[in-house]
Amino acid sequence: MARARVSPEKPGSRRRRLVLKPSQKDALQALFQQNPYPGIATRERLARELGIDESRVQVWFQNQRRRRSKQSRPPSEHVRQEGEGGPTEARRKRTVISPSQTRILVQAFTRDRFPGIAAREELARQTGIPEPRIQIWFQNRRARHPQRSPSGPGNGRAQGPGGAPATTTTPAPEDRRAPPAPLMIFVVQPSPAALQPSGRPPPPPQGAAPWAACSPAVTAPGLPGQGAILPPGQPETHIPRWPESPSGEGTAPPLEPQPQAPSLPSSTSLLDELLAATGVPDTQAPSPGAAADEGVGPALPGAPSFLDELLAATGTPDTPGPSLGPSADERAHLALPGELLAAAGLPGSPGPSPGSSPVVAGPHPALPGPPSLLEEILAATAIQDTPWSSPGSPAGEEGVEATLETPLSEDEYQALLDMLPGSPGPGA
DNA sequence: CCACTAACCTATTCACGTC
DNA sequence: GACGTGAATAGGTTAGTGG
Numbered sequence: 001m002a003r004a005r006v007s008p009e010k011p012g013s014r015r016r017r018l019v020l021k022p023s024q025k026d027a028l029q030a031l032f033q034q035n036p037y038p039g040i041a042t043r044e045r046l047a048r049e050l051g052i053d054e055s056r057v058q059v060w061f062q063n064q065r066r067r068r069s070k071q072s073r074p075p076s077e078h079v080r081q082e083g084e085g086g087p088t089e090a091r092r093k094r095t096v097i098s099p100s101q102t103r104i105l106v107q108a109f110t111r112d113r114f115p116g117i118a119a120r121e122e123l124a125r126q127t128g129i130p131e132p133r134i135q136i137w138f139q140n141r142r143a144r145h146p147q148r149s150p151s152g153p154g155n156g157r158a159q160g161p162g163g164a165p166a167t168t169t170t171p172a173p174e175d176r177r178a179p180p181a182p183l184m185i186f187v188v189q190p191s192p193a194a195l196q197p198s199g200r201p202p203p204p205p206q207g208a209a210p211w212a213a214c215s216p217a218v219t220a221p222g223l224p225g226q227g228a229i230l231p232p233g234q235p236e237t238h239i240p241r242w243p244e245s246p247s248g249e250g251t252a253p254p255l256e257p258q259p260q261a262p263s264l265p266s267s268t269s270l271l272d273e274l275l276a277a278t279g280v281p282d283t284q285a286p287s288p289g290a291a292a293d294e295g296v297g298p299a300l301p302g303a304p305s306f307l308d309e310l311l312a313a314t315g316t317p318d319t320p321g322p323s324l325g326p327s328a329d330e331r332a333h334l335a336l337p338g339e340l341l342a343a344a345g346l347p348g349s350p351g352p353s354p355g356s357s358p359v360v361a362g363p364h365p366a367l368p369g370p371p372s373l374l375e376e377i378l379a380a381t382a383i384q385d386t387p388w389s390s391p392g393s394p395a396g397e398e399g400v401e402a403t404l405e406t407p408l409s410e411d412e413y414q415a416l417l418d419m420l421p422g423s424p425g426p427g428a
Numbered sequence: 429c430c431a432c433t434a435a436c437c438t439a440t441t442c443a444c445g446t447c
Numbered sequence: 448g449a450c451g452t453g454a455a456t457a458g459g460t461t462a463g464t465g466g
Contacts, residue, residue: 017434017463037456058455059435066458067433094444094453114437133453135436140453143438434463442455447448 013116019360020060024050028060031373036065039089045373055132097137101127105134109141 020028027050031038038046038061040054047054097105104127108115115123115138117131124131 014435014462019464020434040454056434060433062456062458063434065456069457091443091454096445097453117435136454137452139437143440144452429466431466432464435461437460438458440456442453444453445451447450 012118013114015117018052018056020052021360024052028057028064032061032064032068035089036061036068037089040092042089042373049372053132055135058132095129095133097127097129097133101129105137105141109138109145113138113142113147 031046043057044054047057108123120131120134123134
């Protein structure tokens with residue numbers, strides 16, 4: 001099924017691969033042990049603390065569940081049962097996509113059913129909808145609109161009869177990713193990045209300096225949003241209504257970063273449950289070698305070394321003991337000064353150069369807010385020793401970065417809208 | 429070269445908001 | 448309650464990393 005990515009020539013189509021740091025992996029695994037199906041609130045908190053995007057956390061859990069079910073444990077059971085690990089955590093709230101936003105998306109969809117990361121980000125910019133939501137929108141759209149009548153170049157989803165699961169059949173690579181008309185999102189003129197002709201080195205996307213760069217990817221010189229096209233006629237209601245504040249308080253609805261960040265009631269109760277369930281009193285082990293925590297420390301202003309706790313608590317694979325050092329290996333690894341420097345984004349660090357290296361997840365000065373979720377989870381996790389020791393877990397090590405996308409603020413978005421004279425919608 | 433795994437995809441199903 | 452559609456899950460594939 002996977003669309004045979006027919007075009008190796010489209011370098012920028014995939015998002016840059018994130019390289020998780022060992023500490024981040026440990027944290028993810030620790031949480032995974034407690035709950036393989038974290039809800040939106042937990043994912044967001046974890047994402048914040050780890051300095052990576054929530055969508056990446058979600059993908060990680062997907063892959064992890066799969067990996068897990070593969071290697072051991074019959075996939076049969078863990079089918080997310082309601083009462084399993086506590087109250088089913090809430091899903092992300094529905095994202096309300098306005099008609100005008102839909103129009104933009106539909107337009108783009110007709111041109112390219114498989115937009116790459118650059119195109120998706122461009123759309124995100126144009127619509128104000130977070131990129132991950134756009135990706136989902138396209139997935140749903142493809143599933144529900146089987147590309148009928150070849151109205152455009154490439155189409156004909158040579159697939160089987162409705163439903164003929166390409167699953168087992170050969171995916172007919174041809175159709176996917178139609179050799180589309182220039183991927184231009186229809187509009188005015190999207191930033192070059194979105195056009196991503198086939199052979200262009202990936203843009204300097206959101207990998208490098210997260211908190212520094214406001215508009216990642218598509219950072220085209222010049223105004224990014226330029227292309228925000230809006231169907232002539234309704235510039236006003238474009239601002240998506242974020243679930244969190246339906247009342248529309250324009251209070252800076254974070255366009256890109258998850259909207260529902262605030263109020264995360266579930267986290268508390270979840271932890272509660274976790275603690276109760278695991279019966280772990282509270283195994284915080286002050287770790288002796290505090291050095292490690294700095295790897296991610298910045299994310300937790302007031303919190304003590306969460307990495308430390310993480311390591312100690314997780315008891316890495318074979319150490320059930322709460323305070324025992326995990327594999328000295330990783331620790332040592334984490335403690336590398338170079339890495340720390342890199343993580344901190346300090347110059348002189350051997351870190352990868354943001355420009356061309358893979359995205360390396362890293363901490364970032366984060367939001368002060370809520371107490372560390374990890375802290376609690378890790379403490380709770382202490383009891384479980386992971387039987388499935390991190391498979392090999394090579395170390396991705398150092399890196400700077402983190403992918404926090406900072407999209408346009410509502411104001412900026414509005415401003416962009418204003419700038420638009422009113423491009424004629426190609427379609428309608 | 430190869431193993432590992434992040435990123436993506438399809439197919440399905442769940443669930444929320446509307447009518 | 449039906450319907451439309453966003454969100455999530457399982458499971459398969461592709462491709463970047465690093466040993």
